[in-house]
Amino acid sequence: MADTIPVVFRPFQWVGAAVLGLLGEAGRLATFITRVKLAALTPWVFFGETLKQCIRIGYFSLPVVGLTAIFTGAALALNIFVGGSRFNAEQFVPNIVVLGITRELGPVLAALMLAGRVSAGIAAEVGTMKVTEQIDALHTLSTSPFQYLYAPRFWAAVLTLPILVLIADIIGVYGGYLVATGTLDFNGNLYIKNTMDYVTGGDVIGGLIKAAVFGGVVALMGCYHGQNSQGGASGVGRAATLAVVSSAVLIFFSNFLMTTLFTRIGL
Amino acid sequence: MTQPLLQMTNVHKAFGPKKILQGLDIDVAPGKSLVIIGGSGTGKSVSLKCALGLMKPDDGEILFDGEKLNKKKAREAMLARTGMLFQGGALFDSLPIWQNVSFKLLGKSGTSKADAKDHAIETLKKVRLGSEVADLYPAELSGGMQKRVGLARAIATRPDLIFFDEPTTGLDPITADAINDLIVEQVKGLGAASVSITHDMPSARKIGDEIAMLYEGKIIWRGPADTVDDSGNEYVDQFVHGRAEGPIQPAM
Numbered sequence: 274m275a276d277t278i279p280v281v282f283r284p285f286q287w288v289g290a291a292v293l294g295l296l297g298e299a300g301r302l303a304t305f306i307t308r309v310k311l312a313a314l315t316p317w318v319f320f321g322e323t324l325k326q327c328i329r330i331g332y333f334s335l336p337v338v339g340l341t342a343i344f345t346g347a348a349l350a351l352n353i354f355v356g357g358s359r360f361n362a363e364q365f366v367p368n369i370v371v372l373g374i375t376r377e378l379g380p381v382l383a384a385l386m387l388a389g390r391v392s393a394g395i396a397a398e399v400g401t402m403k404v405t406e407q408i409d410a411l412h413t414l415s416t417s418p419f420q421y422l423y424a425p426r427f428w429a430a431v432l433t434l435p436i437l438v439l440i441a442d443i444i445g446v447y448g449g450y451l452v453a454t455g456t457l458d459f460n461g462n463l464y465i466k467n468t469m470d471y472v473t474g475g476d477v478i479g480g481l482i483k484a485a486v487f488g489g490v491v492a493l494m495g496c497y498h499g500q501n502s503q504g505g506a507s508g509v510g511r512a513a514t515l516a517v518v519s520s521a522v523l524i525f526f527s528n529f530l531m532t533t534l535f536t537r538i539g540l
Numbered sequence: 541m542t543q544p545l546l547q548m549t550n551v552h553k554a555f556g557p558k559k560i561l562q563g564l565d566i567d568v569a570p571g572k573s574l575v576i577i578g579g580s581g582t583g584k585s586v587s588l589k590c591a592l593g594l595m596k597p598d599d600g601e602i603l604f605d606g607e608k609l610n611k612k613k614a615r616e617a618m619l620a621r622t623g624m625l626f627q628g629g630a631l632f633d634s635l636p637i638w639q640n641v642s643f644k645l646l647g648k649s650g651t652s653k654a655d656a657k658d659h660a661i662e663t664l665k666k667v668r669l670g671s672e673v674a675d676l677y678p679a680e681l682s683g684g685m686q687k688r689v690g691l692a693r694a695i696a697t698r699p700d701l702i703f704f705d706e707p708t709t710g711l712d713p714i715t716a717d718a719i720n721d722l723i724v725e726q727v728k729g730l731g732a733a734s735v736s737i738t739h740d741m742p743s744a745r746k747i748g749d750e751i752a753m754l755y756e757g758k759i760i761w762r763g764p765a766d767t768v769d770d771s772g773n774e775y776v777d778q779f780v781h782g783r784a785e786g787p788i789q790p791a792m
Contacts, residue, residue, distance in 0.1 A: 405630060407633070410632070412619070
């Protein structure tokens, strides 16, 4: 068929094929997400598996999320001090650190670390199960991979990322405190007082809502790309890469959407 | 005449322009063992996947115990009465051996872990594996032992029909023969029917009551296992004797 199309029309054919491919992928992804959510809403047959995933996804991510938070908080304090000194606004360091960490950097950076650590891991694990026929074996054992594999990972990421972000918020603020009191001559008690006076419940809750959404994104992208992996080891590697890239892009995109929404509703 | 336990009639399956199954007809009676032989890429695995519901055929009819398998409920009822041994074992890496064997029991019937483990150890004994392997993980076992565990998982719930996908591929001849003996012993012991696909002729001769040859998506010959060497069919003769010359072109 392609040979019969005049050369001058080939670019239209390429654009058309790309659009159709994109729409097809969007449709497959939407169907997959719906099936995972339906499976996640059915009674928890595999409670033990969900608990195991909570430990793998949440508990084992604590060190990397904690380290990211403390260095980010510290660097943020230094940057705000340098920037603020241009307007004689150095005293706002604690206020802006806590605002930046709780509303934006805590959830986004923790989610990005999870995209690298967890989404790739899920994609590689599910992808290996796919190419070694373990997913087929699940079907033959009357077990839905949506209930046994994907729903527990989805719940685990949605439930544990907000907890991780709450911890990251505290560690991030502490990182700012350490730099501010250690090198910028801030009074420790005053720093904590300014932080606590300025931060609102809405700042923290908004960040935790974002974290839950990002958790869902990370788990769904890992499962989706793992399930669609083909062609042995290279296919599994590609699935892991796609999971990380698509998770990161969707985290930034959904962060923008949620920030816009929260700003409008005054959260 | 006994009603076939599994019946596939005029089944077609294509991937894009590539036609894999082109009117496949097979049936297997309760307690009987059918082996499907055929070269690489002739659609043997696709046939099994269609029978198990892992792939949807483009056309044709599949019946299990007289029930059409076009509804989810019928398919689930069928899967509850079947077992499957995958080519590579397809054991779950993250679970110990006993949980692999008792997976179906643990997932659905509310069996306690202790009972499921006892059942797994009993089933492992049937495939000549001791209780010491129960707590190991699949990666700690050899290929032959993994096949035995796969067989134990397939027979654990005493199914009426067992599928075997290349049960001896990748094994040395002695281990392969031991696996064949176990398959015959367990399938006959359960009184189950079986459908196996293989291109290993010693295995086909040993485990099959009947042998059918799949070529270009259709069954081109079927007969008792002991007549496969005198089939009178040039395609079967070429395959059985492993000759490069003949009507079948080597898959290169």
